[in-house]
Amino acid sequence: MIHILQRLSQPFVYAIFPPMCFICSTYYDSREASIGTDASDPVSDLTVPYFCESCREGLLPIASPFCSRCGLPFISREGDNHTCSECLLGKKYYRKARAFGIYDGSLMEAIHLLKYRKKTSISRPLSALARETFFRFWDINTIDLLVSVPLHVKRLRERGFNQAHLLIRRWAKQEGISLDGLTLSRSRWTEPQTSLSRAERRKNIKGAFSVRHPERIKGRKVLLVDDVYTTGATVNECARVLMKAGAEFVDVLTLARAV
Ligand SMILES: [Zn+2]
Ligand SMILES: [Zn+2]
Numbered sequence: 001m002i003h004i005l006q007r008l009s010q011p012f013v014y015a016i017f018p019p020m021c022f023i024c025s026t027y028y029d030s031r032e033a034s035i036g037t038d039a040s041d042p043v044s045d046l047t048v049p050y051f052c053e054s055c056r057e058g059l060l061p062i063a064s065p066f067c068s069r070c071g072l073p074f075i076s077r078e079g080d081n082h083t084c085s086e087c088l089l090g091k092k093y094y095r096k097a098r099a100f101g102i103y104d105g106s107l108m109e110a111i112h113l114l115k116y117r118k119k120t121s122i123s124r125p126l127s128a129l130a131r132e133t134f135f136r137f138w139d140i141n142t143i144d145l146l147v148s149v150p151l152h153v154k155r156l157r158e159r160g161f162n163q164a165h166l167l168i169r170r171w172a173k174q175e176g177i178s179l180d181g182l183t184l185s186r187s188r189w190t191e192p193q194t195s196l197s198r199a200e201r202r203k204n205i206k207g208a209f210s211v212r213h214p215e216r217i218k219g220r221k222v223l224l225v226d227d228v229y230t231t232g233a234t235v236n237e238c239a240r241v242l243m244k245a246g247a248e249f250v251d252v253l254t255l256a257r258a259v
Contacts, residue, residue: 022110022113023113024052026052028053046129047059047125050124065078068081093240101257102257102258103228107255114126127167128171138223138251146178146225147179147224148224149184150164152186184217185210185212186208187208198233217246225252228255
């Protein structure tokens with residue numbers, strides 16, 4: 001059966017078996033969905049096979065102007081990227097943080113499906129978006145190690161996977177970039193940060209991470225990866241211990257950015 005289907009043309013297969021949206025589970029016509037998309041827009045190309053038109057419209061990619069340090073998009077859509085007031089005041093251990101889109105709408109739904117409903121199949125399009133974001137903001141030659149923000153072993157057992165690791169696992173190897181999901185570890189259990197204020201989050205996360213083998217980090221150009229950047233307390237704390245372990249620099253890539 002599969003063999004026969006593979007021989008049929010794609011439009012014919014889609015007519016009989018229209019794709020089901022990975023987010024809202026409705027069937028949609030991906031041929032229609034691709035009409036009117038900008039051929040030069042890589043995000044459309046990546047998402048048409050997975051998300052219906054309405055869910056695709058609910059993705060809110062981050063565009064300039066944003067904070068050149070933490071990536072926070074500015075409300076005013078005019079002007080160049082510059083440093084936001086929070087980055088001018090607070091200490092950041094990472095060099096720059098960038099995200100694919102705003103943590104809202106269908107991107108938030110997709111991340112919730114992955115993390116809380118364990119719909120790991122959705123990591124395929126999400127990982128493609130993470131890859132696209134990587135190539136949009138970094139030159140591959142400037143990064144030599146991808147590190148995913150670790151989960152505490154108790155959370156990892158409960159969830160069964162680390163969502164940050166799923167965002168990079170597929171393409172890191174293809175692109176020839178080393179991937180390390182073990183050296184940085186979450187040594188202390190922390191309560192979920194969702195209800196905490198910015199200052200409480202910073203306090204809650206302090207000392208939660210450690211580097212097991214500093215020699216694996218020393219002198220490396222590290223890109224730290226997580227699913228969501230909320231206040232930045234988690235990635236900043238990870239960046240602090242990675243820098244202490246001797247990283248040349250730490251940059252941050254997240255799929256989503258809370259605003
Ligand atoms: Zn949908
Ligand atoms: Zn900033």
